[in-house]
Structures are given as structure tokens and as C-alpha cells.
Amino acid sequence: MHRNLDQLQEQLGLRFRQKKLLQQAFTHSSYVNEHRMEKHEDNERLEFLGDAVLELTMSEYLYNLHKEYSEGELTKLRASIVCEPSLVHFAQALNFGDFVRLGKGEEMTGGRSRPALLADVFEAFIGALYLDQGLEAAKSFLRQFVFPLLDGAKKPQVQDYKTQLQEYVQQQNLGTLEYRIVQEKGPAHDREFVSEVFMDSQSVGMGTGRSKKEAEQNAACQALSKIRK
Known part of the structure; x- marks a missing residue:
């Protein structure tokens, strides 16, 4: 109630x-x-x-x-x-x-x-x-x-979106996840990566970051929001 x-x-x-x-x-x-x-x-x-x-x-x-x-x-x-x-x-x-x-x-x-x-x-x-x-x-x-x-009103606490996405996909039996770095931009000292996450070969999210790990986390964040809706 x-x-x-x-x-x-x-x-x-x-x-x-x-x-x-x-x-x-x-x-x-x-x-x-x-x-x-x-x-x-x-x-x-x-x-x-x-x-x-x-x-x-x-x-x-x-x-x-x-x-x-x-x-x-x-x-x-x-x-x-x-x-x-x-x-x-x-x-x-x-x-x-x-x-x-x-x-x-x-x-x-x-x-x-x-x-x-x-x-x-x-x-x-x-x-x-x-x-x-x-x-x-x-x-x-x-x-x-x-x-x-938001972590002492500074940076937000780092959320492990990849783990959350993996657990959700497994619970719902939605398929297999795969992350791909689809683009690298900028000079070596200021590199930006673009990651795309696929679920059974279908794109479900995309994210950018200063590292491959950060890009994958942001892609997982977008995918979580998308597939839960």
C-alpha cells in the first residue's frame, strides 16, 4: 500500500x-x-x-x-x-x-x-x-x-554501471554483452575514447571517456537506462 x-x-x-x-x-x-x-x-x-x-x-x-x-x-x-x-x-x-x-x-x-x-x-x-x-x-x-x-558535494560516487548492467541482463536473461571501442579521438596526451556496448550484437548504449574503462562505464550507464524502459 x-x-x-x-x-x-x-x-x-x-x-x-x-x-x-x-x-x-x-x-x-x-x-x-x-x-x-x-x-x-x-x-x-x-x-x-x-x-x-x-x-x-x-x-x-x-x-x-x-x-x-x-x-x-x-x-x-x-x-x-x-x-x-x-x-x-x-x-x-x-x-x-x-x-x-x-x-x-x-x-x-x-x-x-x-x-x-x-x-x-x-x-x-x-x-x-x-x-x-x-x-x-x-x-x-x-x-x-x-x-x-554526491560524495561530499564533490564528484559523484563512482557507480559501477558495468556490473549493474551485467547483473540486470543475467537476471532478465536478455543475452550476452560485448563492449567495443569504436573510436579514439585527440592527441596521445589528451585521448578520448568512445565505447559501444552490444547485447547479442544489437547496440544498446554508447559512452565517451578519458580512458577505455570510463568510456565503457558511461556506455553501460546509457544502456541500463535504455533497456530498463
């Missing part, structure tokens, strides 16, 4: 002016499909908006934090944060899964802890908060609850 959203507001020290927005952020499409007569809205449009708000606020945060970083380095760092496994980590830290309204089928198959669902709910919540109280409120929330999770 999902918990009352008043409990969540109390937990976060927030009070939504438009409670319908908060409710929508935590409403999965499976719930809407099972309650068609009640005219609920799912969180997919809010997720779209929240993704953009997260990109902007995270960009500003990293821009001010790492003045020594180049545009390319900032882009990679942001990608490692605004990536499904990180969003799932944020949602789990705030117990967001407890508050989602799900259809019975989704509930029975463990939807409340499904990574793609948790990542979507986190983005939808950010979108709802932005619409309800503006950009500063969204920034304030992230400063309080999310930035401290």
Missing part, C-alpha cells in the same frame, strides 16, 4: 500549494488505467519537465563547484548524475517508492521497487515542485536532499 503524501511533505519540510500536482507526480500510468472513471493523470508529463529542471539545476551546481573543469568534463560529470541509477539512488534515499499509486498488477509484480519507475517518480516530483513553487524551490530541495549524496 502507498503511504499518505502528507507524510512525505512532513518528511521533506514542504507544503505544496497545488496538492494535485504532488499527487500526479506519484501516480503511475498503471493506476490511471485501472481507475479510468476517476480521471486521474499519470506522472509522465511531469517526468519530462523534471528531467529538464534537473539538467539545468545540476549544470549550474557543477559549473559553480568545479571552476577548473572544461565543458566536456562538466558534461560527463552531469551525465553520471542525471542517469537512471543515480536517480534511483536519490528516490530510494527519500523512500519515494512508498508513496507511489500503482495499479494492482504493477504492485503485484514488484513495481514499487522497479528502478525505471523510481527514477521516473523522482523526475516527476522535481517537475511538480518546479510548477508549484518555482525554480528556487527546486534548487533548495536538491541542495538539502540530493547534493549531499
Whole structure:
């Protein structure tokens, strides 16, 4: 059963002016499909908006934090944060899964802890908060609850996306993974690698990095997000 959203507001020290927005952020499409007569809205449009708000606020945060970083380095760092496994980590830290309204089928198959669902709910919540109280409120929330999770507000903790991807593919029996370095750019002292990950010969992700290892991790991160959806 999902918990009352008043409990969540109390937990976060927030009070939504438009409670319908908060409710929508935590409403999965499976719930809407099972309650068609009640005219609920799912969180997919809010997720779209929240993704953009997260990109902007995270960009500003990293821009001010790492003045020594180049545009390319900032882009990679942001990608490692605004990536499904990180969003799932944020949602789990705030117990967001407890508050989602799900259809019975989704509930029975463990939807409340499904990574793609948790990542979507986190983005939808950010979108709802932005619409309800503006950009500063969204920034304030992230400063309080999310930035401290980023390894002392410096670099994000290194996530082993390759292992996560391997475990997920094995659990779901999806096939065999293979990583290929498809491009090397730049001079020897400033090399950049492009890695592509294939699942049974089908490309499922691509990533760049200063080392082959980093490129493969970023490719795995993209693949995780893609195949879970």
C-alpha cells in the first residue's frame, strides 16, 4: 500500500500549494488505467519537465563547484548524475517508492521497487515542485536532499554501471554483452575514447571517456537506462 503524501511533505519540510500536482507526480500510468472513471493523470508529463529542471539545476551546481573543469568534463560529470541509477539512488534515499499509486498488477509484480519507475517518480516530483513553487524551490530541495549524496558535494560516487548492467541482463536473461571501442579521438596526451556496448550484437548504449574503462562505464550507464524502459 502507498503511504499518505502528507507524510512525505512532513518528511521533506514542504507544503505544496497545488496538492494535485504532488499527487500526479506519484501516480503511475498503471493506476490511471485501472481507475479510468476517476480521471486521474499519470506522472509522465511531469517526468519530462523534471528531467529538464534537473539538467539545468545540476549544470549550474557543477559549473559553480568545479571552476577548473572544461565543458566536456562538466558534461560527463552531469551525465553520471542525471542517469537512471543515480536517480534511483536519490528516490530510494527519500523512500519515494512508498508513496507511489500503482495499479494492482504493477504492485503485484514488484513495481514499487522497479528502478525505471523510481527514477521516473523522482523526475516527476522535481517537475511538480518546479510548477508549484518555482525554480528556487527546486534548487533548495536538491541542495538539502540530493547534493549531499554526491560524495561530499564533490564528484559523484563512482557507480559501477558495468556490473549493474551485467547483473540486470543475467537476471532478465536478455543475452550476452560485448563492449567495443569504436573510436579514439585527440592527441596521445589528451585521448578520448568512445565505447559501444552490444547485447547479442544489437547496440544498446554508447559512452565517451578519458580512458577505455570510463568510456565503457558511461556506455553501460546509457544502456541500463535504455533497456530498463
